[in-house]
Amino acid sequence: MPPCADCIPHTGCRSSPVFTVYRPGFHIFLQRRRCFVNTLPISPSHIPAAERLLQEANCPLPACPQGLVLEKEGEVVGVCLLGGTRVEMLAVASAWRRRGYGSFLLRRALHALGAFAGKEVTAALPADEAGRALLAKFGFVPRGAEMLRPVRRQLTALELGHRLLASHLRPGGFAVDATAGRGRDTLFLSRLVGETGRVLAMDIQPDAVRDTRALLERHGIRWAEVHTADHARLAEFAPPASADAVVFNFGWLPGGDHALFTTPATSIPALEAGLEILRPGGILLASIYHGGANGTAERDVLAPWLAGLDEQKYTVVRCDFANRGGKDPLVFLVHRC
Ligand SMILES: C[S@@+](CC[C@H](N)C(=O)[O-])C[C@H]1O[C@@H](n2cnc3c(N)ncnc32)[C@H](O)[C@@H]1O
Numbered sequence: 001m002p003p004c005a006d007c008i009p010h011t012g013c014r015s016s017p018v019f020t021v022y023r024p025g026f027h028i029f030l031q032r033r034r035c036f037v038n039t040l041p042i043s044p045s046h047i048p049a050a051e052r053l054l055q056e057a058n059c060p061l062p063a064c065p066q067g068l069v070l071e072k073e074g075e076v077v078g079v080c081l082l083g084g085t086r087v088e089m090l091a092v093a094s095a096w097r098r099r100g101y102g103s104f105l106l107r108r109a110l111h112a113l114g115a116f117a118g119k120e121v122t123a124a125l126p127a128d129e130a131g132r133a134l135l136a137k138f139g140f141v142p143r144g145a146e147m148l149r150p151v152r153r154q155l156t157a158l159e160l161g162h163r164l165l166a167s168h169l170r171p172g173g174f175a176v177d178a179t180a181g182r183g184r185d186t187l188f189l190s191r192l193v194g195e196t197g198r199v200l201a202m203d204i205q206p207d208a209v210r211d212t213r214a215l216l217e218r219h220g221i222r223w224a225e226v227h228t229a230d231h232a233r234l235a236e237f238a239p240p241a242s243a244d245a246v247v248f249n250f251g252w253l254p255g256g257d258h259a260l261f262t263t264p265a266t267s268i269p270a271l272e273a274g275l276e277i278l279r280p281g282g283i284l285l286a287s288i289y290h291g292g293a294n295g296t297a298e299r300d301v302l303a304p305w306l307a308g309l310d311e312q313k314y315t316v317v318r319c320d321f322a323n324r325g326g327k328d329p330l331v332f333l334v335h336r337c
Pocket residue numbers: 178179180181182183184185186202203204205208229230231232249250251252253254260261262263266
């Protein structure tokens with residue numbers, strides 16, 4: 001089938017080329033080769049690679065380094081040195097910078113230090129602006145010769161969405177996660193509806209489906225089904241007017257290949273399908289991440305589309321985090337009358 005005017009073959013990331021399959025009006029990105037990233041505690045076998053990475057940043061490797069390495073398909077591409085509750089140093093190989101790997105590694109490091117469980121964490125002041133900006137993105141502020149991440153709970157888009165869902169969903173309900181990703185939303189929905197309820201989750205990436213299933217299994221959830229499918233096909237998996245809640249968390253797979261992301265070409269048909277399966281009184285939640293070219297392009301199509309829904313049928317509430325410099329996702333709540 002010939003490509004439509006909007007179809008552009010996609011080259012993907014360096015080690016994991018992707019190609020486009022054309023269908024009229026749709027673009028589906030498929031991975032030719034899997035693109036795994038993972039973090040591991042630093043072990044003796046990582047030392048030579050970690051040393052090379054730190055050399056690029058003119059930083060010596062301590063005698064008994066503690067911390068995490070970031071592996072991409074078996075190759076060490078990042079290192080984060082930790083000491084007590086302090087981030088000593090974070091380095092990503094120059095070839096892999098500006099792709100979100102630094103954020104991924106720092107997030108994992110902060111998890112390991114307990115920062116997301118209420119522990120105050122400090123960091124050595126990075127020499128470069130990019131390093132300071134990365135820490136600032138995770139809530140660090142300068143304090144003397146170091147940076148500090150004060151314990152201060154800010155409402156995130158994820159938490160806002162979860163609060164809205166928690167106030168709406170009841171045990172025995174039917175909830176749909178149209179972008180399963182690593183499964184956090186699927187798990188949350190499954191807990192809300194309980195074992196008398198039903199959860200339908202889908203993702204176009206087999207890696208995401210595998211992770212979501214594994215997460216559910218670890219938590220003993222048996223009442224959620226997870227499919228590898230394009231969410232534009234949502235209406236094939238649930239009857240019309242049946243779902244109490246439908247959740248879309250647009251963007252790319254956390255820690256995955258940033259060349260694979262939701263696009264309006266499938267997101268609009270998916271939202272249409274989501275509204276079709278939503279019961280009267282049900283809610284659809286759409287979080288639109290708009291950092292980077294892809295997210296901004298998607299926001300510019302999805303936001304007006306949602307705002308244009310027929311007010312006789314739907315109430316659309318748009319939540320933007322007005323005082324946070326525009327970096328947070330836009331959250332839309334659609335209530336079906
Ligand atoms: C921001 S992530 C979702 C995060 C997830 N809710 C979580 O809790 O981890 C967006 C997901 O949408 C998926 N996706 C992209 N295009 C899709 C499509 N056409 N159909 C279904 N899923 C898609 C991506 O593979 C990615 O996993």
